[in-house]
Amino acid sequence: MAKSSTDWGSIRLSPTSLTLMLGWRPQAKRLSAETIDINSDVAVALREICTETLKKFSDLTLREYEDTATLDEGEEYFSIRLDQLPKTAPSASPNAGIDDDEAEEVTQIADLIRILQDPGAARRMTPGQAGNGSFLFYAIVCKDADGHQVSFIKQHRGFRVARTGRLLTLFSDRLTRIESPVFSFASDVDLVIRKDELVVLRSEAYVQLFTDIDILRSAVPAYVERLSSSISVTLDETALQVVEKVCQERASLAKRLRRLNRKSWLASITESSLRAQIDSMPELPDGVRLSGSIVSVDERSVPILLNLLEDVYYRGHHDSSLRSAQAYRFGVS
Numbered sequence: 001m002a003k004s005s006t007d008w009g010s011i012r013l014s015p016t017s018l019t020l021m022l023g024w025r026p027q028a029k030r031l032s033a034e035t036i037d038i039n040s041d042v043a044v045a046l047r048e049i050c051t052e053t054l055k056k057f058s059d060l061t062l063r064e065y066e067d068t069a070t071l072d073e074g075e076e077y078f079s080i081r082l083d084q085l086p087k088t089a090p091s092a093s094p095n096a097g098i099d100d101d102e103a104e105e106v107t108q109i110a111d112l113i114r115i116l117q118d119p120g121a122a123r124r125m126t127p128g129q130a131g132n133g134s135f136l137f138y139a140i141v142c143k144d145a146d147g148h149q150v151s152f153i154k155q156h157r158g159f160r161v162a163r164t165g166r167l168l169t170l171f172s173d174r175l176t177r178i179e180s181p182v183f184s185f186a187s188d189v190d191l192v193i194r195k196d197e198l199v200v201l202r203s204e205a206y207v208q209l210f211t212d213i214d215i216l217r218s219a220v221p222a223y224v225e226r227l228s229s230s231i232s233v234t235l236d237e238t239a240l241q242v243v244e245k246v247c248q249e250r251a252s253l254a255k256r257l258r259r260l261n262r263k264s265w266l267a268s269i270t271e272s273s274l275r276a277q278i279d280s281m282p283e284l285p286d287g288v289r290l291s292g293s294i295v296s297v298d299e300r301s302v303p304i305l306l307n308l309l310e311d312v313y314y315r316g317h318h319d320s321s322l323r324s325a326q327a328y329r330f331g332v333s
Contacts, residue, residue, distance in 0.1 A: 017143035155205035
């Protein structure tokens with residue numbers, strides 16, 4: 001049975017300690033963040049969001065974390081010990097330069113943990129810089145009544161502060177134009193970190209924040225195993241190894257493998273349905289082969305196998321050419 005070392009619903013936050021941080025990805029496979037000054041009324045509103053988040057834990061069910069599991073949001077949460085996360089590199093300043101050799105060892109989770117452990121050491125962002133930025137997440141860093149740091153993280157891909165130049169108005173007795181950058185907060189959070197524990201309230205945010213080299217890559221073997229056990233054909237041993245290797249090397253394919261595992265109709269993929277699908281598409285390279293109910297695949301054709309299993313190929317109505325119903329195309333136009 002899943003257990004948490006923290007009684008989240010009983011935590012009381014300090015009324016005086018709160019720091020807001022805006023985070024982004026400065027380069028592939030890295031995370032960074034800086035603090036931004038806020039007025040006391042904003043701090044009160046943000047602390048209320050965090051307090052309400054903690055209150056909701058009494059109505060949530062703790063689930064055992066699994067690489068392939070998804071949450072019923074608003075009803076469940078994962079609890080993960082930080083020492084169970086992918087290996088982190090030695091401690092360093094979150095804004096320090098990192099050599100190329102060291103960068104391969106530094107995980108995005110390690111980045112985030114270092115940033116949140118000492119927000120006072122982070123650079124301070126000006127409102128002008130915030131207005132010109134595009135951010136991946138923000139973090140509300142508080143202290144609880146026992147002096148422990150509690151960080152509340154909200155992920156939002158492509159989030160932007162509304163900038164001067166757009167016509168934004170404030171409604172009171174009449175519309176008034178707003179000249180300064182405008183920051184909009186959500187009423188919920190996705191992750192909470194306290195001491196040695198990470199809580200996941202939205203699994204998609206957890207994966208997207210750390211998708212490049214950490215969580216997604218470590219989950220690929222479980223995704224492959226689950227896919228293999230769900231379909232009614234058999235991936236031979238070499239095919240299993242090939243799919244795992246290629247998806248670990250290419251984050252875009254790992255994402256598709258994860259998405260494929262969520263399909264409810266995988267058990268309907270049989271020898272006859274897969275053979276009919278392949279036979280109807282002679283334009284496809286021959287890297288995916290079906291011998292009886294045994295499937296084999298070469299490295300170059302792993303994307304095609306995923307396309308077949310996800311059933312994204314279709315014939316154009318006007319020219320009958322083979323097309324893929326997604327943005328990524330792998331040798332088939």
